[in-house]
Amino acid sequence: MSVRADRAAVPGALVELTLRLGDPARDLVSLAEGNTSTTVDGQLVVKASGARMDRATADDFVVVDIDAAARVLSDPRATQDDLSALLALAGDPRGRRASIETLVHVAAVHAGGAAWVAHTHPTAVVGLVSLAEGERLWQAPLFPDEAVVVGRPAWVGYQEPGLALGRAVARAIAEHADRYGGPPRLVLLGNHGLVALGRSAEEVEAVTTMAVKAARARVVAYAVGTPRYLDAAGGDALAARADEVARRALFAGGQL
Numbered sequence: 001m002s003v004r005a006d007r008a009a010v011p012g013a014l015v016e017l018t019l020r021l022g023d024p025a026r027d028l029v030s031l032a033e034g035n036t037s038t039t040v041d042g043q044l045v046v047k048a049s050g051a052r053m054d055r056a057t058a059d060d061f062v063v064v065d066i067d068a069a070a071r072v073l074s075d076p077r078a079t080q081d082d083l084s085a086l087l088a089l090a091g092d093p094r095g096r097r098a099s100i101e102t103l104v105h106v107a108a109v110h111a112g113g114a115a116w117v118a119h120t121h122p123t124a125v126v127g128l129v130s131l132a133e134g135e136r137l138w139q140a141p142l143f144p145d146e147a148v149v150v151g152r153p154a155w156v157g158y159q160e161p162g163l164a165l166g167r168a169v170a171r172a173i174a175e176h177a178d179r180y181g182g183p184p185r186l187v188l189l190g191n192h193g194l195v196a197l198g199r200s201a202e203e204v205e206a207v208t209t210m211a212v213k214a215a216r217a218r219v220v221a222y223a224v225g226t227p228r229y230l231d232a233a234g235g236d237a238l239a240a241r242a243d244e245v246a247r248r249a250l251f252a253g254g255q256l
């Protein structure tokens with residue numbers, strides 16, 4: 001069986017992160033949107049389909065065999081039905097399933113080396129990634145903390161949630177790593193939302209928070225005039241500076 005319920009395997013920090021990100025006042029998700037995950041002993045603990053982030057308990061998460069999920073992700077002959085079969089929790093009285101977006105998390109862990117993943121649909125970000133010029137708006141940072149905390153995002157044009165989206169996210173992360181020497185901390189999903197990748201709950205929350213601020217800053221800047229973006233390469237250099245690496249480690253819960 002590739003998915004099982006095991007409330008004892010669900011870290012308290014994952015439930016707490018989910019509750020914080022699900023707070024309606026933060027406008028990151030509505031109703032049952034969004035999902036969070038972390039790796040535990042080589043397996044993925046991910047939010048179950050249909051569960052609300054703002055009411056999450058350990059019972060709202062399931063444990064997914066990452067290797068089995070990664071096989072579906074990388075098998076070109078796999079179908080959406082194969083994914084549906086993988087995500088089902090056999091014999092579960094509550095009929096729980098792993099989120100349809102589980103493969104996004106598997107891609108972030110496998111291709112991006114993430115230990116924690118948070119996927120949300122913030123209104124400000126969904127609006128900007130739904131524009132025809134959405135990708136262009138994120139090609140350079142607007143302010144220093146965007147460069148340091150978020151860095152260069154990877155972009156994935158709209159894909160149907162499920163197998164197609166998981167494959168596209170895995171491809172985008174791998175291409176980003178090839179081009180810039182490391183995986184992104186933020187993946188923007190066209191007409192959909194964002195994925196934050198990190199080493200800790202604190203880091204994915206910091207990346208999410210700063211990405212939303214970056215979206216709002218663009219809305220304000222374009223509403224008033226013509227934004228002057230920072231130089232993208234300069235943003236990379238700033239993010240790589242030793243003092244900024246140390247500062248970023250503080251957001252990540254002390255991990256360098």
Ligand SMILES: [Zn+2]
Binds near residue numbers: 119192193
């Ligand atoms: Zn989503």
